[in-house]
Amino acid sequence: MAGTATGDRAHLPILIIGSGSAGLALAQGLHKAGIECIVFEKNASQHRGRDWNMGLHWGAPALKSLMPDDWWDRIQSVQVDPHVPTKELDTLKWLKGDSGETMAAFTFGPFYRLRRSKLRDLLSQDLDIQYSKHLVDITYSDDKQSVTAHFADGSTSTGSILIGADGARSSVRHLLLGPTHGSITKLPYAATFVQRKFPTEQALHLRSFHPLFLASAHPSNTFAFFGMQDAPSPTDPSSWTFFFYISWASSLDEQEATRDWTDAQRLAQQKELAKDFCDPWKSAYEWTPDDAPVWYMGLTSWDPGAEGHAWDNHDGRVTLVGDACHPMTYQRGQGLNHSVTDAGKLRDAIVRIGEGGDRKDVVDAFEEEMVKRGGMEVRDGNANTGMLHDWEKVRLSPLFRKGMSKSEG
Known part of the structure; x- marks a missing residue:
C-alpha cells in the first residue's frame, strides 16, 4: 500500500473481488490515490450477455x-443516449397505468441514465484486472497483516485488504457468513425485461412520451418502466433499443413453479398484463414479436443491518461494498448511487490507513456508516416495492413521497 504504512502490509496490494460498477469505481479511486490494487473477475471477460441501464x-x-x-x-458517452445533453434538472413522469394520466412528476438532477456495459468499459481502463478468477476461499495470516484469496483454478493472491464487490450473490459474503445468513433474500415480486428495436414510425411514437425514462403504476397492482437502452444514431430511430418491463406480485411458490418457463411463455404473460396498460407499454408489447428474447428475474434483497448479518472483518482485512453488502430492489433507482458512495468512502478509508490509521478502527467506522445507510435503503426499497404493487398504498410509497432522493435516517 502506498503512503506511510509500515511492515509487510506496505508492500501488499488491495484485492478487489468483482468487476462490477462498485469494484471498478473503487479500483479507479485507489489507482488515482497511488494505491496498488488488483481486480479479480469470475467471468472470462468484461462483456456478458445481458446489459441494462442505471440511474446516477x-x-x-x-x-x-x-x-x-x-x-x-x-x-456523457456512457449514457443510454449520448446525444441528449444531461439537464441540470429533469422530470420523471409517473403515469396511471390504465388511463395514462400523470399521477406525479419528480424534478431532480442532474440525472444520468448510464448503460452498465459502457460504464464498466470506461472504468476498466488502466487497471490490473484478472479474469476467470472464481473465489472459493479466503484465509488470514496469523500475524494479522495479510489476507489471501483462493481461486477455483488453484491460484492464490495475497493482499493487505480483500474487498467483496462481487454483486448480489456475493461469494465473499457467503464465505464470511455462511449459506444461512449470507444468501440473498427472495422477495414475492418478479419482472420480465424486454429490450427491443422498432421501425422508425413506431420508435418515434414510443419515445414521444419521454426521451429517456417513464414509470407507471396500474390499479391492477402492477408496476412498469419504459426507457431507452441505446441510441447510437440521433437521426435513425430504427437503431434505438428500448428497455421495458412490467413487474407484479409473484409468490415464491409461483416463482418456483414457473422457473422453467420459456422466453415465449414469459413474454406471453407480459403481453397479457400489457393489454390493460396505456401507451407506451400497450403498443410496445403489441409490436414485440411473440418469439422475441426476454429475461426474467425474481426480485431480491439482503439487509446488512438484519440480525445475524454482521460479519467479522478480521481486523479490517476484509469488507464488502455495493450489491455485495446491500443489494436492493430497483424501482427507486438507488443502487448505483449507494455503490459508488461506498467506493468513495472506502477509498478515503484506505488512504487514511496508508497514512497510519489503525486498520481495524478505520474499517469498522467505514462499515458502520455503510451498513446504516445501505441497510436503511434496502428496507426502504422493500417497502417501496410492496407499495408500488398495491394500488391502495401506491401514494404512500417512498417513490411517490420522496421521488429519487436518498433515504435519510
Whole structure:
C-alpha cells in the first residue's frame, strides 16, 4: 500500500473481488490515490450477455471523485443516449397505468441514465484486472497483516485488504457468513425485461412520451418502466433499443413453479398484463414479436443491518461494498448511487490507513456508516416495492413521497 504504512502490509496490494460498477469505481479511486490494487473477475471477460441501464444522481459527486480528473467529461458517452445533453434538472413522469394520466412528476438532477456495459468499459481502463478468477476461499495470516484469496483454478493472491464487490450473490459474503445468513433474500415480486428495436414510425411514437425514462403504476397492482437502452444514431430511430418491463406480485411458490418457463411463455404473460396498460407499454408489447428474447428475474434483497448479518472483518482485512453488502430492489433507482458512495468512502478509508490509521478502527467506522445507510435503503426499497404493487398504498410509497432522493435516517 502506498503512503506511510509500515511492515509487510506496505508492500501488499488491495484485492478487489468483482468487476462490477462498485469494484471498478473503487479500483479507479485507489489507482488515482497511488494505491496498488488488483481486480479479480469470475467471468472470462468484461462483456456478458445481458446489459441494462442505471440511474446516477445524488451519487454523481462520489463517482467523479474516484475517476481521473479529466474523465468526467466522458460520462456523457456512457449514457443510454449520448446525444441528449444531461439537464441540470429533469422530470420523471409517473403515469396511471390504465388511463395514462400523470399521477406525479419528480424534478431532480442532474440525472444520468448510464448503460452498465459502457460504464464498466470506461472504468476498466488502466487497471490490473484478472479474469476467470472464481473465489472459493479466503484465509488470514496469523500475524494479522495479510489476507489471501483462493481461486477455483488453484491460484492464490495475497493482499493487505480483500474487498467483496462481487454483486448480489456475493461469494465473499457467503464465505464470511455462511449459506444461512449470507444468501440473498427472495422477495414475492418478479419482472420480465424486454429490450427491443422498432421501425422508425413506431420508435418515434414510443419515445414521444419521454426521451429517456417513464414509470407507471396500474390499479391492477402492477408496476412498469419504459426507457431507452441505446441510441447510437440521433437521426435513425430504427437503431434505438428500448428497455421495458412490467413487474407484479409473484409468490415464491409461483416463482418456483414457473422457473422453467420459456422466453415465449414469459413474454406471453407480459403481453397479457400489457393489454390493460396505456401507451407506451400497450403498443410496445403489441409490436414485440411473440418469439422475441426476454429475461426474467425474481426480485431480491439482503439487509446488512438484519440480525445475524454482521460479519467479522478480521481486523479490517476484509469488507464488502455495493450489491455485495446491500443489494436492493430497483424501482427507486438507488443502487448505483449507494455503490459508488461506498467506493468513495472506502477509498478515503484506505488512504487514511496508508497514512497510519489503525486498520481495524478505520474499517469498522467505514462499515458502520455503510451498513446504516445501505441497510436503511434496502428496507426502504422493500417497502417501496410492496407499495408500488398495491394500488391502495401506491401514494404512500417512498417513490411517490420522496421521488429519487436518498433515504435519510
